Amino acid sequence: MQSLSSVDFAPISNSQEVHGISRPSLSYWQDAWIRLKANKRALMSLYIVIFLLLFTIVGPWIWRVSPAAQDLDQVSQPPGSSRVALIVDDYTPWFGEGNSPETGLRTFGDPTTQVVRLQWNALPGAAGHRIYRNLFPLGPERAYGIPIGEFFDNNTLFFEDRLDLKPQNYYYSVVALGQFGELLDSYELIEVDVKRVTTIAEALEQELISHTNNFQIGDAIDMAWHPLGTDYLGRDMLARLMAGARVSLFIGIGAPFLFVLFGVTYGSIAGFLGGKIDQVMMRFADFVVALPFLLFMILFKIAFGVGPGESGVLPMLVALVILMWPATARLVRGQILLIREQGYISASQLLGAKTPYLILRHMIPNTLGVVLVTLTFAIPSAIFTEAFLSFIGMGVVPPTPSWGSMSNEGIKTMLTTPHELIFPAVIISITVLAFNLLGDGLRDALDARMRNQE
Amino acid sequence: MWLYTFKRLLQGVVTVWFIATATFIAMHNVPGDPLLNDRAMTPEIRANVEAKYGLDQPLATQYFIYLRNLAQGDFGISFTQENRQVNDIIREHFPVSAILGVLAVVFAAAGGVLWGALTAIYRNRLPDYIIMFFVILGISVPSFVVAALSQVSLVNLNSLVGTTVLPVAGWGTIFHMLVPAMVLGLGTMAYLTRLMRSSMLEIISSDFIRTAKSKGVPPARIFTKHQLRNAILPVVTVLGPAIAAITTGGFVVEIVFAVPGLGRFFVEAVQQLDYTVIMGTTVFYGAFLVFMVIVVDVLYGFIDPRMSMK
Numbered sequence: 106m107q108s109l110s111s112v113d114f115a116p117i118s119n120s121q122e123v124h125g126i127s128r129p130s131l132s133y134w135q136d137a138w139i140r141l142k143a144n145k146r147a148l149m150s151l152y153i154v155i156f157l158l159l160f161t162i163v164g165p166w167i168w169r170v171s172p173a174a175q176d177l178d179q180v181s182q183p184p185g186s187s188r189v190a191l192i193v194d195d196y197t198p199w200f201g202e203g204n205s206p207e208t209g210l211r212t213f214g215d216p217t218t219q220v221v222r223l224q225w226n227a228l229p230g231a232a233g234h235r236i237y238r239n240l241f242p243l244g245p246e247r248a249y250g251i252p253i254g255e256f257f258d259n260n261t262l263f264f265e266d267r268l269d270l271k272p273q274n275y276y277y278s279v280v281a282l283g284q285f286g287e288l289l290d291s292y293e294l295i296e297v298d299v300k301r302v303t304t305i306a307e308a309l310e311q312e313l314i315s316h317t318n319n320f321q322i323g324d325a326i327d328m329a330w331h332p333l334g335t336d337y338l339g340r341d342m343l344a345r346l347m348a349g350a351r352v353s354l355f356i357g358i359g360a361p362f363l364f365v366l367f368g369v370t371y372g373s374i375a376g377f378l379g380g381k382i383d384q385v386m387m388r389f390a391d392f393v394v395a396l397p398f399l400l401f402m403i404l405f406k407i408a409f410g411v412g413p414g415e416s417g418v419l420p421m422l423v424a425l426v427i428l429m430w431p432a433t434a435r436l437v438r439g440q441i442l443l444i445r446e447q448g449y450i451s452a453s454q455l456l457g458a459k460t461p462y463l464i465l466r467h468m469i470p471n472t473l474g475v476v477l478v479t480l481t482f483a484i485p486s487a488i489f490t491e492a493f494l495s496f497i498g499m500g501v502v503p504p505t506p507s508w509g510s511m512s513n514e515g516i517k518t519m520l521t522t523p524h525e526l527i528f529p530a531v532i533i534s535i536t537v538l539a540f541n542l543l544g545d546g547l548r549d550a551l552d553a554r555m556r557n558q559e
Numbered sequence: 560m561w562l563y564t565f566k567r568l569l570q571g572v573v574t575v576w577f578i579a580t581a582t583f584i585a586m587h588n589v590p591g592d593p594l595l596n597d598r599a600m601t602p603e604i605r606a607n608v609e610a611k612y613g614l615d616q617p618l619a620t621q622y623f624i625y626l627r628n629l630a631q632g633d634f635g636i637s638f639t640q641e642n643r644q645v646n647d648i649i650r651e652h653f654p655v656s657a658i659l660g661v662l663a664v665v666f667a668a669a670g671g672v673l674w675g676a677l678t679a680i681y682r683n684r685l686p687d688y689i690i691m692f693f694v695i696l697g698i699s700v701p702s703f704v705v706a707a708l709s710q711v712s713l714v715n716l717n718s719l720v721g722t723t724v725l726p727v728a729g730w731g732t733i734f735h736m737l738v739p740a741m742v743l744g745l746g747t748m749a750y751l752t753r754l755m756r757s758s759m760l761e762i763i764s765s766d767f768i769r770t771a772k773s774k775g776v777p778p779a780r781i782f783t784k785h786q787l788r789n790a791i792l793p794v795v796t797v798l799g800p801a802i803a804a805i806t807t808g809g810f811v812v813e814i815v816f817a818v819p820g821l822g823r824f825f826v827e828a829v830q831q832l833d834y835t836v837i838m839g840t841t842v843f844y845g846a847f848l849v850f851m852v853i854v855v856d857v858l859y860g861f862i863d864p865r866m867s868m869k
Contacts, residue, residue: 391574392573392574392577392578395574395577395578395845395848395849395852396578396581396845397578397803397841397844397845397848398803398804399810400825400840400841400844400845401581401585401841403825403826403829404582404585404586404829404837404841405585407589407829407832408585408586408588408589409588410589410590485699489701492701492703493701493702493703493810493811496701496703496811497810497811497814497826498826498830499826499829509701512701512703512704513703516703516707516815519707519711520711526704526707530700530701530704533701533704534696534699534700534701534704535699537698537699537701538695538698538699541698541699
């Protein structure tokens, strides 16, 4: 038998790397982030959300036009419309051209936004004339448009239109009036293409030109630029969309944040204490759920009242928080009850963990995913609610812009200037869609059990 | 089953009481004065009017009078419309909202089940993509935009055909109801389609479907008896809240389409601070919704045999 020396009992040095676990350990959030990144739709939505936040926060710093400033020369201008204005002389009154060789309804001089000068010959059998202006050509129903002037004799055969002229086509009609001022059948119609003009004094006042530049009559200058056009009061749409985003997103993100916070606190207290207290607390939440949501939104909003000069944003925020917390509370309570019975909680307790440690280390991190998903889904519904209420005039108070109130204003002129409705409507839709898809992505990434089978 | 129904009804009564109380508290915090209108009012007349509406009583007394009247189904007299009972207003305008709501719910449920089942069957193929695109539109476009756009397209359609195919606004015949009901139900339909799709996908890949297939059950029978019947259950569960969302969400549609429903009346009452009408409408709506949720829950017991075992 061989004798063993102490050398034989020396440990063999490990010269070769053991094949360890090659994948680095991932925390829950790292794993979720990787899964979210793999989801193209969710990632796209995340970019859109980030862009929207930038648009809201940084936007007004870059586009420094006041959302309340009115550009009365460019009212209801769609984006991309011509901004060129010719400089003309100051307005001087005109009393018709004495002996004109032309006949029929005709314009005198260039028709401009400053003035349109019309002249005509007396219509056969007319004891007077009435002048109409319309945006549309005369149809079979003979709708002349808006009456802008009338004369009960044949002495005055000219008219100056200076009423709110826009650079567009107008249809002027002159209609014969009978002895008693009744409309006769004969009429004449012309189409007039009105050019945008401005005077040097006006241009100086609007800071389109400065004193140093030497502008002449007949020169063309550019009016103020509105990338997305203007609304019915001549306010810049882009600036208003940004200001509206502040209101809509403040309510849309602020309210869900607050009620989710309250719901989490309420739900975890109920779930933790359990027993009778839990039952009473949850019964109360059931009652709040049963309140008809929109009716009570309106009711609470008027109950808080909106004083003069207030925007009505805060009452809406509070009403949303009061009405929307129970869903989160129920969800969190359910989660807490579920986690409380889990094996790892017992294991942790056996190892001597105290309640605060259990809450901080196990309860909160394990409910956070569900809470985050709830929050993401609550944001679009809050944005919708705000838009909805502002649309029926129960939301923010004008002149505070919000996407909903802008849609409300835009819908009235939907046919003539659709851009006033399209921009706020599209931005609401994109925001809601982005948050919804992001919520879907987060749900899939954070909770494998809740993953829907896409 | 009967005990369950009775318990639910009892809970419902308590819930309605809670709604009534919340309405009362909210309304008494509203700033402004319903008697403050253009007509000058001497202190004597004011005192008389206040006595007539019971406004000179302490708040607790007012509350009990209010509850007593509610229990008798009496919502009081309108503040701004002389000699008009709130009950009459509700009787006159609620049926309009109810018909619109029922049509919208039927439309949403039928559409949701149909489209949802279709997307699941044609999963990741063209019909699925087309339907899901519209579902996404339905979820993300606000109802007032859809309402306005559908009005414009109706105008265009009518002028293209030359006669009034479908009226653009107003109320009266079944033709007036179709488009508003569709617009009202659209959001819910999109939601139900998504729900139906995921529920159907789960059913399609489950074991009993494979068993049925291997037994040689005809595909049509598998679809109706096994897939549809099981997949429809989650849809029925959310139908109660969906009815609630649709009926109270009718304001916008009623305003845009000029439908003389209760929602539009409520908005007008709020603008005029017509206390009794606001309170009556809110409590009535609340009670109606609580009742609808109970009905759906009880019906669920009949549809799902597993429920009645509890």
